[in-house]
Amino acid sequence: MxxxxxxxxxxxxxxxxxxxxxxxxxxxxxxxxxxxxxxxxxxxxxxxxxxxxxxxxxxxxxxxxxxxxxxxxxxxxxxxxxxxxxxxxxxxxxxxxxxxxxxxxxxxxxxxxxxxxxxxxxxxxxxxxxxxxxxxxxxxxxxxxxxxxxxxxxxxxxxxxxxxxxxxxxxxxxxxxxxxxxxxxxxxxxxxTPAPTAAAVADPRFDRQTRIFGDRGQQILANSKVAIVGLGGAGSVLSEYVARLGVGELVLIDPDRIDPTNLPRVVGARRRDALAWLRHPTRLALIRALGERFAAFKVNIAARVARQASSTIRITSVPRSVMEPDVAALLTDCDHIFLAADSALARRLVNSVSHQYLIPNTQIGAKVSVKDGEITDIFSVSRMSSPGSGCLQCNGLIPAWKLTVEATSPEQRKRQQYIDDDDVHAPSVITLNAVAASRAIDDWLMSVGGLVERDASADHWVSYHPRTGEVVEIEPVKDDGCLQCGPTRFALGDGKELPVAPASGNGG
The missing domain is CATH 3.40.140 (Cytidine Deaminase; domain 2)
Structure with missing residues (x-):
């Protein structure tokens, strides 16, 4: 040798x-x-x-x-x-x-x-x-x-x-x-590194950013590969933000096509993307079906917006479920994963990738809770997690009952009369998504730019409640026996199978 x-x-x-x-x-x-x-x-x-x-x-x-x-x-x-x-x-x-x-x-x-x-x-x-x-x-x-x-x-x-x-x-x-x-x-x-390396002078377009992060920070962004899972209301905002910041490579994953009801909250979506005139309720069922079949994929809309924001960004658009094995594999060599999909299966998968491959992730979302016709809560949330720390599973954010529901077929769900019907959509508004996305991107920027205070906690989970103006910071807990972030999966890389399975509906 x-x-x-x-x-x-x-x-x-x-x-x-x-x-x-x-x-x-x-x-x-x-x-x-x-x-x-x-x-x-x-x-x-x-x-x-x-x-x-x-x-x-x-x-x-x-x-x-x-x-x-x-x-x-x-x-x-x-x-x-x-x-x-x-x-x-x-x-x-x-x-x-x-x-x-x-x-x-x-x-x-x-x-x-x-x-x-x-x-x-x-x-x-x-x-x-x-x-x-x-x-x-x-x-x-x-x-x-x-x-x-x-x-x-x-x-x-x-x-x-x-x-x-x-x-x-x-x-x-x-x-x-x-x-x-x-x-x-x-x-x-x-x-x-073995010795100091000189950072390239940043593109003048990023002058205002380099005044904060420096040429070296801008170079980190240019060399970063970021994944966004779920390109609905929140994910579409994330995608434009990272493109405008100068991120070099973007992986976009979502199987869904744009719907007319998505237009008010999906960044860059146009009426012709949704083929809204074909999908109007007054149209014949066959015409509406054609509109649904040929409407634009959310990932393609996000990619279009990202390319308009950055001429140098490299984009992989995947209009398929993240639960498919070859799609999930795309996450395993990213530098950061933003999870803007609301399914428990997608949460579990990204959670597993993060701790198995040592890739930080941020789960974001916004929710309007309604009971008996009355609004009970409104909040936006951003949860940035580091590998090996308290994870979504440890903190009860991947409920077993929801995994079971999502793992069944639509026909089984209807027969078993689950309350969370796929045809019933929760209230949503673009501003709530933008609050969550902005917080998530800011936390990530402070991390990669080296601007986090020394005594800051390892993870940053925060929710904003606009009805009261309250900002709640949460210290995630860690279960040492957790099957996701614990020793049964942690840092095993390719030595452990990911929890993938054919699925759909992981988009935002």
């Missing part, structure tokens, strides 16, 4: 909570070297392969925001400390090393669970770092054997300075790969 070919573009993704623990372990203030091991799930996509870090294993002894590389990625699953003097000891050839027993224990877990293995240590300095000659020699000696033990699943190493990281990943088939960057996902996003 000494002459292994180099493969390009791998990166590491780690949650904010994991990063805080790892960084505190590596840099406790003693100016000494410390070690760790990361156990990782693996994700593969057209944008590249990722290791989802399962375990960060510090060996206990006694920053720039940059645009991300779009190549292969590695994603962190757990963080597990190694004790100095026991697991991290004086080295035979270098300064220190992980003990053979500690390495064996962790590579055995990786081999049993199909995870990647990464050894970690730190050097001095801040914004530049590289492996020493001694480090690289140890990789040459040890990693071919570890790769064999791990059944060809990647093994490798990371070396940190306080604000930089470099990596060396060994793959099957005589390949090695450098680490392009490490991304910390959470309320405040951070990216580390």
């Amino acid at each position: 000494a002459g292994a070919a180099m493969s390009s573009g791998w990166s590491v993704t780690i949650t904010g909570e994991q990063w805080a623990a790892l960084h505190a372990h590596l840099f406790p203030g003693d100016e000494d070297e410390h070690g760790a091991v990361l156990r990782c799930g693996i994700a593969r996509s057209e944008r590249g392969n990722r290791l989802l870090v399962r375990d960060v294993i510090p060996a206990i002894d006694g920053t720039d925001y940059v645009a991300g590389d779009r190549g292969n990625r590695l994603l962190v699953r757990d963080v597990i400390p190694a004790i100095d003097g026991t697991d991290y000891v004086a080295g035979d050839r270098g300064y220190r090393k992980l003990t053979a027993e500690f390495v064996a224990d962790n590579i055995d877990v990786c081999a049993d669970e199909g995870l990647a293995y990464l050894a970690v240590h730190n050097h001095g300095g801040h914004d530049k770092v590289a492996f020493s000659g001694t480090d690289m020699a140890s990789h040459e000696r040890g990693y071919p054997a570890l790769l064999d033990i791990n059944g060809g699943v990647p093994v490798g190493a990371l070396v940190f300075a306080s604000g930089a990281v470099a990596g060396d990943i060994w793959l099957g088939g005589e390949e090695r790969a450098p680490i392009a960057h490490l991304r910390v996902v959470g309320r405040s996003r951070l990216e580390l």
Whole structure:
């Protein structure tokens, strides 16, 4: 393996909570070297392969925001400390090393669970770092054997300075790969590279934005891939916002066609999109059916508006259900997912993708509750969630009864006389959707732009009630045994099947 070919573009993704623990372990203030091991799930996509870090294993002894590389990625699953003097000891050839027993224990877990293995240590300095000659020699000696033990699943190493990281990943088939960057996902996003990289000067069109986020922040937006699930009232507003902000790539998913009743609240919708003259109640049923069949898809309307806002944006429009396996797969390599669909199945799927592939998501919506003909509540809500934190499932927002209803056929629903009839639509108005969308985009911008206050909570869930003017902030709870954000799914990437099934009606 000494002459292994180099493969390009791998990166590491780690949650904010994991990063805080790892960084505190590596840099406790003693100016000494410390070690760790990361156990990782693996994700593969057209944008590249990722290791989802399962375990960060510090060996206990006694920053720039940059645009991300779009190549292969590695994603962190757990963080597990190694004790100095026991697991991290004086080295035979270098300064220190992980003990053979500690390495064996962790590579055995990786081999049993199909995870990647990464050894970690730190050097001095801040914004530049590289492996020493001694480090690289140890990789040459040890990693071919570890790769064999791990059944060809990647093994490798990371070396940190306080604000930089470099990596060396060994793959099957005589390949090695450098680490392009490490991304910390959470309320405040951070990216580390082996050395500082200069940001390109932003397009003058974004002058007012760059006065807030700088050229580097605008470059992050230009390199971001954002998905929006549900392109109804709220999703259509989101789509225009991200396009005007200069986001580089947009994935739009919704199976629904525009309806005349959608026109007052779907951004950019025109009467001819809905073929309203064919669908008027006075028309013959056959004529109305033709209008319904040939009306424009919501995703195509959103794509048209986005292209009018940005001539450089790349758009994937998918007029199908997000529950279809190949459609759901499009979410797994995005940088952020906005969920503006109101079905429980779509919520569960996006929730699963977020925690399985370490992709933050924001669920948004607006609701007008009516009982006995009287309005009981009006609110807009935005729930930004970080991977590994309290999720929609933990907080009772994916009710089992609704999953059951949506999983049945329309005929079964009618026979069982469910109260939530598909033909009965809730009240809605564009301003409520705009409030939710604006809050969601602002929270996301503060995150990617690095403007979130240090003491801000990991997740930001907020609802606005215009009847009282009340703004309610909610601290989401976390159930450690949750099947969505807990260890049965967290950071497993392609090692776990997503809860997909043919379905429809996930649009907004």
